[in-house]
Amino acid sequence: MxxxxxxxxxxxxxxxxxxxxxxxxxxxxxxxxxxxxxxxxxxxxxxxxxxxxxxxxxxxxxxxxxxxxxxxxxxxxxxxxxxxxxxxxxxxxxxxxxxxxxxxxxxxxxxxxxxxxxxxxxxxxxxxxxxxxxxxxxxxxxxxxxxKKFAFKARKKNSGAPKKAAEVDGGKKVSDMAQVISDTAKMECSVSDKTNETVSLDANTTNNKDVGLFRLTGCVVKITGAPSAVHVSDLKDCRVFCGPVPGSVFATNCVDSTLVLSCQQLRVHTTKNTKFYLHVTSKAIIEDTTGVEFAPYNWSYDGIEEHYKTTGLDRNRNNWDDVDDFNWLASDKHSPNWTLIPEDKRVQQWDV
Structure with a gap:
């Protein structure tokens, strides 16, 4: 049991x-x-x-x-x-x-x-x-x-021999030069055809005007005030320093240069090996451009705060590292055409 x-x-x-x-x-x-x-x-x-x-x-x-x-x-x-x-x-x-x-x-x-x-x-x-x-x-x-336009003009050189009919200004074709003249004429303030010079444009010259920089080599340009827009074209080995711009800055055909800019929008075309120290309230746009680098804007001068107030540009909003490359459509990979300047490689204080 x-x-x-x-x-x-x-x-x-x-x-x-x-x-x-x-x-x-x-x-x-x-x-x-x-x-x-x-x-x-x-x-x-x-x-x-x-x-x-x-x-x-x-x-x-x-x-x-x-x-x-x-x-x-x-x-x-x-x-x-x-x-x-x-x-x-x-x-x-x-x-x-x-x-x-x-x-x-x-x-x-x-x-x-x-x-x-x-x-x-x-x-x-x-x-x-x-x-x-x-x-x-x-x-x-x-x-x-x-x-009468305000403009810095290059001193004419008399070589003693007439130029060919198809050439002007050191070999430029007539059609090219006509475009250059047209671009310069649109500017209310322009600097053009200079080599190894330092140029300063103050607020009395630039306020509420379109400013143009054309065909400069080895130059330093300082723009203070509040220009409505800035057009930069054909710069080589130059340094450009610019105060707040309520509109756009257009940079075309710049090589081996440094541009220190504050603006609402930056448009860069056909530019190579150029550094941008940038304050931009929207974003930078590049096209047909390679080897460009970006860092935050860090230039200052007496009166810059007043110029920011005049333009209404927001100092606290800076998209310096947000760059749109129109030639790079892949959304999952970074464009090889631009990069950020490492902090230890950035210029901390400008000697201008």
Missing amino acids: AAHGATEGTALAGGDQCITNMDEKREKMTGRLQKREEERLAEIERKRTERENASLKHEKVDYFTSMFAQEKLKIELKLDLMENDGDVDKSKVNHHFDEISHAVQNLQKFVNDSTMFLPSYDIKTAQENVEKLQSLISTKREELLPK
């Missing part, structure tokens, strides 16, 4: 263990099914969020395109309405131009604020349209209010 009772007890214990194992398996199976269901629901939510974000982004792009076209048309109409009637009231015309320039600056800001969701092509197209508007303003201003 005792043996029979022990056997029965063992059987009951084995039955309990079997039930326990089944319960554990059931719990594990339930846990796996629950986890799978949670993952399925999470995937559904992720896809829904992606669809909503894509739709929202599309709506933002559509809104930008519509608003940009409207504001651009308003500016063009205002320019078209301005005609030269001979004896014009210069103060009224200047005021009208100031209003139009302010509208273009607002349009530029609208572009800058929208770059976070706009495709690169749309950014490029919008920026090109803003540049065309700025050029139209300069052309129309020159047409209605012609005046």
